[in-house]
Amino acid sequence: MIEPPTLATTRLDHIEANLAAIRGRVGHRQVLAAVKADAYGHGAVEVARRIEATQAADVLGVATVAEGVELRQAGIGLPILKLSVARGPEVWEALAHDLQLVVVDEASCDEAAAAAAGVGRQAVVHLKVDTGMRRIGCEPAAAVGLAMRIDATPGLRLAGLMSHLPISDSPSGDEFTTAQIARFAGVAADVEAARGPLLKHLANSGGVLAHPASWFDLVRPGVMIYGSYPDPACPRTLPLLPGLEWRSRVVFTKPVAAGETVSYGRTWTAPRDTWIATVPIGYGDGFSRALSNRGRMLIGGRSYPIAGRVCMDQTMLDLGPEPTVAVGDEVVVVGSSGDEQITVAELAALMGTITYEVTCLINRRVARAYR
Ligand SMILES: *Cc1c(COP(=O)(O)O)cnc(C)c1O
Numbered sequence: 001m002i003e004p005p006t007l008a009t010t011r012l013d014h015i016e017a018n019l020a021a022i023r024g025r026v027g028h029r030q031v032l033a034a035v036k037a038d039a040y041g042h043g044a045v046e047v048a049r050r051i052e053a054t055q056a057a058d059v060l061g062v063a064t065v066a067e068g069v070e071l072r073q074a075g076i077g078l079p080i081l082k083l084s085v086a087r088g089p090e091v092w093e094a095l096a097h098d099l100q101l102v103v104v105d106e107a108s109c110d111e112a113a114a115a116a117a118g119v120g121r122q123a124v125v126h127l128k129v130d131t132g133m134r135r136i137g138c139e140p141a142a143a144v145g146l147a148m149r150i151d152a153t154p155g156l157r158l159a160g161l162m163s164h165l166p167i168s169d170s171p172s173g174d175e176f177t178t179a180q181i182a183r184f185a186g187v188a189a190d191v192e193a194a195r196g197p198l199l200k201h202l203a204n205s206g207g208v209l210a211h212p213a214s215w216f217d218l219v220r221p222g223v224m225i226y227g228s229y230p231d232p233a234c235p236r237t238l239p240l241l242p243g244l245e246w247r248s249r250v251v252f253t254k255p256v257a258a259g260e261t262v263s264y265g266r267t268w269t270a271p272r273d274t275w276i277a278t279v280p281i282g283y284g285d286g287f288s289r290a291l292s293n294r295g296r297m298l299i300g301g302r303s304y305p306i307a308g309r310v311c312m313d314q315t316m317l318d319l320g321p322e323p324t325v326a327v328g329d330e331v332v333v334v335g336s337s338g339d340e341q342i343t344v345a346e347l348a349a350l351m352g353t354i355t356y357e358v359t360c361l362i363n364r365r366v367a368r369a370y371r
Contacts, residue, residue, distance in 0.1 A: 005249040006281045008362055009369040010042045011227075012050040014241035018225050019056035021238050022208060026219050032081060032201070033057035034222030036067055041286075041359035042226055042243055045074040046370045052078050059100075061220060065090045068099040081126060083220075085136050091115040100124040100159065104136050109150055116155030125150060126160035126199075127191075131183045132176065133164045140187045147191045147198075160199040161188055165214065168206030169230035177206075181213050188216070205230040209237050228344050228355035244344065244359055245335035246366075250299070250327050252278040253319070262316050263308025268293055275319040276307060279331050284312040286361035287333065290351040291315075297331050300324075301338020 022031060033056070034040075039047040044062075048071050051057045059079045062068045068080045081100040085108055092115045094101060103109045103125045116123040127146055130137030138146055143161070150158040163184045167173025181202065188200045200216040205224035207214035223230050226243035256276050262268045279297065283289040292309040297317055304317040304325075319325050334342055348355045 004367040005251065006285060006366055007247055007369055008366045009245040009247070009371055010039075010046060011241065011243050011245065012046065012370050014227060015042070015047060015225055015243045016050055016054050016056050018227060018238075018240050018243070019051065019221075021240070022219070022221055022224070023056075025238055026208065026215050029215055030058040030199070030218040031056075032059040032061050032218055032220040033225055034061040034083070034204075034220060035071070036061060036063035036083065036222070037360050038067075040223060040226050040356060041362045043368055043370065044071060045076075048076045048078070049074065052076055059218070061222070062099070065094045065097070065099065068094065069097050072097045072099075079124075085128070087111065092118060095119045095121055095123055100126065102126050102128050102136070102162070103146070103150070104128050104138055105142075106146070106149065109146065109153060109156065113153045113155050122155055122157050124157050124159045126162050126201075127158060129161065129163045129184065129187050131163040131187070131202075132180045133166045135164065137163060140183060143187045144190050144194050147195055151195050158195075158198060160201060160218070161191055162201045163187075165202060165204055165207050165211075168204060168211055168214065169209070169234040170206070171210075171233055171235070174210075177211055177214070181211065184214075184216075206234055210235045223356050226359060228348075228359075230356075231354075232345065232349070242335070242343065244362075246333040246362070247335065248279050248281045248297075248331045248333060250277045250325055250329045250331060251280050251314075253323065253325060253327060255323070261308070262318075263292075264311060265309055268308035268318075270307075270318075272321065274321055275323045275325070277304070277317045277319050277325050277329075277331075279315050279317060279333075280313065281331075281333060282311045282313045282315055284363075285366045286363040287315065288347075288351050288358075288361060291347065294350045295347065296342065297333055298335075298337035298340045298342060299329050299331050301340055303340050 035044045112123040128137040201218040203214040203219040289310045295306045307316045307318040344355045
């Protein structure tokens with residue numbers, strides 16, 4: 001097949017290096033690599049294959065049963081933890097594909113036990129305690145009782161105790177996070193006193209980067225694997241390499257006279273006679289319309305601003321008065337060109353969102369390559 005103009009390249013080599021850096025930082029602890037949401041838009045199957053082949057992580061984390069099934073059907077053998085709680089028939093589906101489960105209350109334990117009996121396989125479960133996220137998890141005071149109940153239930157094996165940190169990525173939340181870590185350590189001590197040791201895990205990327213006390217026995221990095229810090233304010237205690245490059249090619253150039261407008265809504269007026277390049281990428285690819293008149297792209301090591309609205313399939317750039325760009329020239333949407341670089345973080349800031357969403361938005365229409 002001929003290479004399409006717009007191509008997102010996942011840098012598996014960089015993802016592997018980022019995981020190696022995390023391993024170097026957390027020492028003997030296990031690493032769960034979050035590959036939910038198609039590996040944050042980077043391609044879950046390819047990322048998981050690389051992780052498995054290089055032993056870059058010990059466990060994979062998904063959000064939905066379908067995400068776990070996709071990895072199993074691709075032949076992934078690593079332990080896979082479904083990070084969100086499963087309910088109803090999907091519990092059976094998860095067990096049938098050897099996914100580990102998160103349990104949060106008596107009902108989720110009972111469902112896991114029933115599925116274990118039905119599928120004929122032990123259910124490996126992690127008990128989630130809510131220490132401050134207020135999303136899912138049992139109250140801290142209920143943890144010991146639930147753990148004992150799991151131990152007493154045939155077909156269930158309690159493999160871990162976990163919780164989640166809502167503001168580990170920002171120094172403004174350090175006090176809250178420190179208190180949460182202490183709360184989790186207290187619950188863990190109670191549970192372990194009652195029934196013996198188990199795998200304790202709490203740290204997301206912010207925890208890995210900024211809170212060594214949150215590492216416990218396993219860390220659960222996500223966004224940092226893909227080369228982004230979880231928040232612009234997060235301490236950059238580890239160097240990260242970008243997990244994604246996004247490129248396109250110029251398909252049209254033309255001169256536009258001073259006073260003419262470009263694109264829908266006529267929101268951009270040429271301040272002088274100038275040249276315009278058209279690039280075949282738009283919000284239909286997941287390149288956000290919020291970047292209209294705000295974003296930029298790189299061609300031949302130079303930066304060119306987006307002129308006018310980002311369309312569904314095309315975006316225009318202001319090249320300036322000299323026709324220095326030609327049809328077919330490579331356009332960098334995310335990545336480096338000469339000394340210039342556009343990061344996912346730059347796009348996120350312009351869009352008023354987080355890096356996580358920028359890469360998740362890149363959709364099925366965009367051709368993919370893996371390096
Ligand atoms: C997604 C997720 C993570 C990873 O979070 P990042 O902020 O991307 O590091 C960790 N733990 C749980 C429970 C998650 O759902």
